Amino acid sequence: xxxxxxxxxxxxxxxxxxxxxxxxxxxxxxxxxxxxxxxxxxxxxxxxxxxxxxxxxxxxxxxxxxxxxxxxxxxxxxxxxxxxxxxxxxxxxxxxxxxxxxxxxxxxxxxxxxxxxxxxxxxxxxxxxxxxxxxxxxxxxxxxxxxxxxxxxxxxxxxxxxxxxxxxxxxxxxxxxxxxxxxxxxxxxxxxxxxxxxxxxxxxxxxxxxxxxxxxxxxxxxxxxxxxxxxxxxxxxxxxxxxxxxxxxxxxxxxx
Numbered sequence: 001x002x003x004x005x006x007x008x009x010x011x012x013x014x015x016x017x018x019x020x021x022x023x024x025x026x027x028x029x030x031x032x033x034x035x036x037x038x039x040x041x042x043x044x045x046x047x048x049x050x051x052x053x054x055x056x057x058x059x060x061x062x063x064x065x066x067x068x069x070x071x072x073x074x075x076x077x078x079x080x081x082x083x084x085x086x087x088x089x090x091x092x093x094x095x096x097x098x099x100x101x102x103x104x105x106x107x108x109x110x111x112x113x114x115x116x117x118x119x120x121x122x123x124x125x126x127x128x129x130x131x132x133x134x135x136x137x138x139x140x141x142x143x144x145x146x147x148x149x150x151x152x153x154x155x156x157x158x159x160x161x162x163x164x165x166x167x168x169x170x171x172x173x174x175x176x177x178x179x180x181x182x183x184x185x186x187x188x189x190x191x192x193x194x195x196x197x198x199x200x201x202x203x204x205x206x207x208x209x210x211x212x213x214x215x216x217x218x219x220x221x222x223x224x225x226x227x228x229x230x231x232x233x234x235x236x237x238x239x240x241x242x243x244x245x246x247x248x249x250x251x252x253x254x255x256x
Contacts (some may be wrong), residue, residue, distance in 0.1 A: 023090070025151035025191050026052055028114070031158045032105065034128060034210045036121045036212045039082070040100040040114070047142035051195060052139030052153075053113045059145070074098060077112030093147055105130075127164065130157075130204045138198035151191040155200060159183045161217060165205040173233050 024049040031039040044052075047059040055073055065087040074081050085097035102108050105121050107190070116138070120131040134155065161183070168185050187200055 013137070022152070022154075024154045024188075025147075026194070027154045027156065028159065029156045031135055032130065032160060034123070034160050034208060036104045036105050036123070037103050038101070040102070040108070042098045042113075043095065043098070043229065044098075045090075045095050047093060047145045047147075048153075048191070049096075049113075050140040050142040051145075052137040052140070053116070054140035055113065059094075059142040061089075061092055061094060063094075066094055067096070070096060074100070074111070077115075079111035079113060085137075126208055128161070128206050128208055130159075130202075130206070131198075132202040134200040134202075135194055136199075139195075147191065149192060153189045153191050153194045155202065156188045157185045157202070157204065157228060159185065159204065159206055160208040160210045163206050165203070166203065167203045 010243070024043065026044040027042070029041040029043075031041070046057060046065060049055045050057060050059045055060050057069060057073070067084045067087070071081050071084055073168050080101050082099040086097070087094055087096045089095065100111065100114075101186075105119050109115050109117060116136065117132050117134045120129070122129040132155075163183060163185070166185055168187060183206075185204065187202060189198065189200055
């Protein structure tokens, strides 16, 4: 058991976000805010970055990953890079994590490594409508890769408010998208289908008010109610004490 936890800790430290969960060859995670800004996390193998996004990097398994080169490629491609994590290895392939940010998700298509997607974000007083369509891959050549044919690609949305509609459904390849913890949605596709350019269509509507804000409002209301109750209890205790003291106070004695 101690060895298992050591392996898990090592995987997390090396950049694998979920070593015991479902593993993806290429994954895009979007942390969306109600104002349309977003943080994006890409976890991908180097061969997948070459094949799917056409990045001119060496996919050879024994070549060291040049983190500075990756940063330059993303930044010159019009992306705002927040951080590039420490590379790690899995199944004989190099993996890397790239963290990006954008002020308006609708402009994210100008970031070339994410330019295979179109993004729509429409907000009204009551709801937010988000759509994303992922088109063909870049058809880069990673050379000979030890892919077995069962590798998966995923797009995961971390949404800020209650979901009222989504089109996650069983995919033609038999994989199923997930609805997790109420506001996380996952679309999956086989790597072979992504390489072939099979599109991924994403459509979600959600409430306009952030779950975080609602939680803060509820917490603030509960705190205020508890404070009022405490004040009332203190006031009652003080008043009762004064009344008891007044009853026990001796009256004036008469002169003999």
